[in-house]
Amino acid sequence: MPLTSPKEMFARAYKEGFAVGAFNVNNMEIIQGIIMAGEEERSPLILQVSAGARKYAGQNYIIKLVEAALEETDLPIVLHLDHGQNFEICKEVIDAGFTSVMIDGSHLPFEENIALTRQVVEYAHDKGVWVEAELGRLAGVEDEVSSEESIYTDPDEAVEFVERTGCDSLAIAIGTSHGAYKFKGEPKLDFERLEKISSMLPGFPLVLHGASSVLPEFVEMCNQYGGDVAGAKGVPEELLRKAASMGICKINIDTDIRLAMTAVIRKYLKENPGVFDPRKYLGAARQAVKDMVQHKIKHVLGSSNKVDG
Numbered sequence: 001m002p003l004t005s006p007k008e009m010f011a012r013a014y015k016e017g018f019a020v021g022a023f024n025v026n027n028m029e030i031i032q033g034i035i036m037a038g039e040e041e042r043s044p045l046i047l048q049v050s051a052g053a054r055k056y057a058g059q060n061y062i063i064k065l066v067e068a069a070l071e072e073t074d075l076p077i078v079l080h081l082d083h084g085q086n087f088e089i090c091k092e093v094i095d096a097g098f099t100s101v102m103i104d105g106s107h108l109p110f111e112e113n114i115a116l117t118r119q120v121v122e123y124a125h126d127k128g129v130w131v132e133a134e135l136g137r138l139a140g141v142e143d144e145v146s147s148e149e150s151i152y153t154d155p156d157e158a159v160e161f162v163e164r165t166g167c168d169s170l171a172i173a174i175g176t177s178h179g180a181y182k183f184k185g186e187p188k189l190d191f192e193r194l195e196k197i198s199s200m201l202p203g204f205p206l207v208l209h210g211a212s213s214v215l216p217e218f219v220e221m222c223n224q225y226g227g228d229v230a231g232a233k234g235v236p237e238e239l240l241r242k243a244a245s246m247g248i249c250k251i252n253i254d255t256d257i258r259l260a261m262t263a264v265i266r267k268y269l270k271e272n273p274g275v276f277d278p279r280k281y282l283g284a285a286r287q288a289v290k291d292m293v294q295h296k297i298k299h300v301l302g303s304s305n306k307v308d309g
């Protein structure tokens with residue numbers, strides 16, 4: 001099965017009020033865990049690759065791993081560039097066969113974000129590739145993606161931005177942030193703003209970044225087995241379910257994969273001090289990714305059995 005475009009996935013997600021999970025992939029175990037979960041749930045999937053992932057694994061390794069997965073599954077799978085920083089990176093991955101790119105001009109002034117996004121749209125659409133853009137800014141720190149403060153998306157600007165850039169989907173800022181420390185107090189999202197944006201852009205797919213739930217089970221496991229991620233807090237699952245029913249068609253998840261793998265590896269090594277075969281603890285980590293992703297698909301995204309045909 002070749003890679004697919006997000007187009008049909010999002011059309012159905014929008015209509016039926018579910019979201020497609022966009023999972024960050026960095027190595028073989030992560031890809032395999034996600035595919036296993038998608039297979040069992042018969043769910044469409046987006047595998048997304050950040051600049052950090054390209055640096056860590058190498059773009060060619062990731063593409064080859066995804067190609068290997070495609071030979072073994074008939075699920076619709078999108079290969080997406082996460083947080084493309086400039087035109088050149090977007091062009092490079094489009095030329096390499098990605099079916100979707102994000103151009104992240106969210107750090108730029110409005111007009112510059114429009115110009116950059118427009119440039120990517122022109123190149124991508126010519127090759128049938130989907131373009132996600134971002135307006136507003138998420139706080140949070142990852143390897144290559146960071147911002148001190150958040151700026152919520154302005155609904156009027158969102159409409160103008162979509163019209164003028166011709167982008168296919170839009171990442172918006174409504175209170176989520178990247179990483180494991182999303183909220184100091186009570187977690188909340190600006191649903192009024194989401195409602196307004198989706199009513200002003202009817203039928204247009206919106207994207208939620210920074211959407212890991214930071215599952216307490218894995219935070220506790222990390223802390224119990226020698227880690228220190230005290231105070232980690234994510235987006236509660238019921239808020240994500242609500243967002244998925246309000247025009248959010250793509251939900252980005254990276255931190256939950258990191259936490260699940262790290263927690264399980266910590267536990268495994270502590271309980272099995274004599275084991276030094278990486279297949280043992282990486283196998284346990286892969287199983288944890290599969291179980292966690294399956295839980296998301298079934299109970300948060302609502303994308304089980306949403307494969308067309």
Ligand code: G3H
Nearest residue numbers: 050052053142143144254
């Ligand atoms: O939004 C950022 C993603 O979680 C990727 O993070 O740049 O550390 O790979 P990374």
Ligand code: 13P
Nearest residue numbers: 179209210211212254255
């Ligand atoms: P999390 O850090 O919440 O997993 O967000 C990931 C993300 O938005 C990737 O683009």
Ligand code: ZN
Nearest residue numbers: 178209210252
């Ligand atoms: Zn992101």
